[in-house]
Amino acid sequence: MRNRTELAAVAAVLTSLISSCATAPAPSVPLEVWYKVAISGSEAAFVDTNSIRRVGTLVDVQVKENYLAPKPAAKEGKTFQSARTDYRLDCAQRKVAMRETEAFEGSDLQGKEVQKASRNDRNLIWMDAPRASVFGEILDYGCKNAPAAATGG
Secondary structure, eight states, rough: OOOHHHHHHHHHHHHHHHHHHHTTOOOOOOOEEEEEEESSSSSSEHHHHHHHHTTTTTEEEEHHHEEEEEOOOSSTEEEEEEEEEEEEEEETTEEEEEEEEEEEESGGGHHHHEEEEEGGGGGEEHHHOOOOSSSHHHHHHHHHOOOOOOOOO
């Protein structure tokens, strides 16, 4: 009789857990969905399609870059093979600026973070994004897929 009682108690707990999982709300933060936008001789760049948003006349986008060979980090003796970078895009001027960068030991943002840098909006360094370059492909994809600008009315 004791085994039947224990089995019933375990079944009740499992039923409760399954029920709560089925009714749990979806996460409020969208999952990263990486879309490959550029490949060069030394890197591949992917845009997180859920990160693209308009900021006034500019566009923000998050990019994952995987490097073919390890790159030296700012810390002596450390290297990285991937980076996640938040870019600000000026679609009209074809320019990009890095807002924040995190570099990781392994590819696909795996391993320890070995370097981090950020700039505020007043201190951005704008770089040209020529067509058929990695920056150019990031800019083209982000600008093409950004939400429509709000209109006054």
